[in-house]
Amino acid sequence: MTLPYPPLEGTGGHPSPAGGVSPGCSSDSAGGVAPGAPGSGATARGPAAPGSAGVPRGTTARHTGTALLLALCLGACGTTAPTAAPRTSPAPARSSAAPVSAAPTLSSSPAAAAQGTTPAGVPARRSAPAASRGADPSADPPLPSGLPSSAPLRVTLARDCVTPGAEQHVVVVTVAGAFVAFDNLYPDHRTGVVHGGAEPRGRADGEGRFTAAWRVAPGTPTGRVRIDVGVSARTGSAITMAYYRLADRC
Amino acid sequence: MSNIRKTMGLATVVPALVLALAQPSDAASTGVVTFAGTIQITPRAVAQQVITDVCFFGPAKACANAAESSGAAAGTALDAAALGAEAVDGLQVRATYTETCAAGTGLSPVGSAELTGKVHDAVTGAWSEDIRATWTRAGLVAVISGDATGAVLFTPAGVPACGASMPVAVTGAVELAY
Numbered sequence: 460m461t462l463p464y465p466p467l468e469g470t471g472g473h474p475s476p477a478g479g480v481s482p483g484c485s486s487d488s489a490g491g492v493a494p495g496a497p498g499s500g501a502t503a504r505g506p507a508a509p510g511s512a513g514v515p516r517g518t519t520a521r522h523t524g525t526a527l528l529l530a531l532c533l534g535a536c537g538t539t540a541p542t543a544a545p546r547t548s549p550a551p552a553r554s555s556a557a558p559v560s561a562a563p564t565l566s567s568s569p570a571a572a573a574q575g576t577t578p579a580g581v582p583a584r585r586s587a588p589a590a591s592r593g594a595d596p597s598a599d600p601p602l603p604s605g606l607p608s609s610a611p612l613r614v615t616l617a618r619d620c621v622t623p624g625a626e627q628h629v630v631v632v633t634v635a636g637a638f639v640a641f642d643n644l645y646p647d648h649r650t651g652v653v654h655g656g657a658e659p660r661g662r663a664d665g666e667g668r669f670t671a672a673w674r675v676a677p678g679t680p681t682g683r684v685r686i687d688v689g690v691s692a693r694t695g696s697a698i699t700m701a702y703y704r705l706a707d708r709c
Numbered sequence: 710m711s712n713i714r715k716t717m718g719l720a721t722v723v724p725a726l727v728l729a730l731a732q733p734s735d736a737a738s739t740g741v742v743t744f745a746g747t748i749q750i751t752p753r754a755v756a757q758q759v760i761t762d763v764c765f766f767g768p769a770k771a772c773a774n775a776a777e778s779s780g781a782a783a784g785t786a787l788d789a790a791a792l793g794a795e796a797v798d799g800l801q802v803r804a805t806y807t808e809t810c811a812a813g814t815g816l817s818p819v820g821s822a823e824l825t826g827k828v829h830d831a832v833t834g835a836w837s838e839d840i841r842a843t844w845t846r847a848g849l850v851a852v853i854s855g856d857a858t859g860a861v862l863f864t865p866a867g868v869p870a871c872g873a874s875m876p877v878a879v880t881g882a883v884e885l886a887y
Binding site: 603604605606607609637638639640641642644650652657658659660661685687688689690691692693695696697698700 | 743745817818819821845847848849850851852853854858859860861862864880881882883884
């Protein structure tokens with residue numbers, strides 16, 4: 460497949476300048492963090508971070524107060540310069556060598572992310588807070604609404620920054636034996652079929668794990684890369700998206 | 710210690726053998742059909758269902774739905790009526806899909822379809838009963854659920870224009886049990 464790939468990224472209908480590829484991701488460490496990443500810093504700054512998604516359902520005043528404090532904290536983290544803060548943040552997920560995770564769960568809540576068994580999806584709750592942060596063009600776009608989410612799905616990338624010619628790895632954790640398909644959308648709108656990183660017929664093992672590695676073709680234009688991952692089993696299916704940076708230097 | 714180990718080993722192995730023998734071979738196997746080909750879709754500015762017939766049956770073969778083959782399929786399917794697996798060498802699908810678009814943004818990030826398909830028995834030459842499934846796409850991947858379960862890469866081969874047919878490469882695998 461050599462024709463340029465059309466923009467598919469949907470961020471609420473506004474024109475996406477490069478099909479969801481951020482023009483500023485070389486300086487955006489947030490670009491390497493998938494929406495809803497379960498890591499501590501990523502979770503707080505992810506598009507789904509603030510708001511009610513992370514608020515427990517407790518009805519006591521104490522719980523409500525705690526939830527409000529948590530929400531305020533997360534909200535503050537989510538709205539403060541995600542382009543700069545992660546570089547100095549001790550959060551391990553921000554390192555270029557740190558794994559990058561995406562679980563289309565209510566992973567904006569650290570508690571939910573820690574459980575790791577929440578069914579994937581619920582993108583609508585993720586997109587609202589992100590939309591409110593819309594001033595930051597380098598932030599990862601929110602997940603589109605309408606994603607299937609009836610199966611658990613967690614995607615972890617080995618690196619949040621990769622140089623052309625280097626390897627990237629993905630670990631998918633889902634239902635045992637599930638079918639797995641993933642593809643990369645590169646900054647030039649071409650896919651993993653062209654630049655590396657496409658698998659149409661993967662299967663999760665008996666523990667629900669699927670791993671893959673690929674080398675990004677030398678000369679691939681740099682920028683933000685989106686990886687789409689879909690899983691399907693008889694018990695359910697899910698799709699999510701994660702991001703990493705492709706840069707000349709990481 | 711060695712006797713204990715031996716006993717524990719037998720205790721582990723024997724039930725496993727019993728289980729393996731108790732299960733029919735078809736139950737242990739899965740019928741997986743892989744496919745690759747090109748479909749044509751026409752994204753619409755306003756969400757509406759569009760029907761298209763797809764055929765993956767290798768070159769110079771005709772599907773029962775009269776669609777021209779634009780790909781190939783192979784594998785096995787578990788046919789409940791036949792109480793066993795059947796070799797598959799063709800796949801035809803009627804897809805009732807919704808794919809939207811907007812000027813400047815290309816395809817909507819998500820799309821969906823209802824699928825009604827049949828597989829071709831390589832031995833008998835017969836087409837199967839209808840297999841019904843749903844398709845949900847997001848970005849470059851789609852998942853299939855229902856009588857068929859699987860995942861697919863969805864790779865548009867060009868820039869979509871609203872109202873214009875565009876080719877899309879689809880490659881994937883589905884497990885069929887009907």
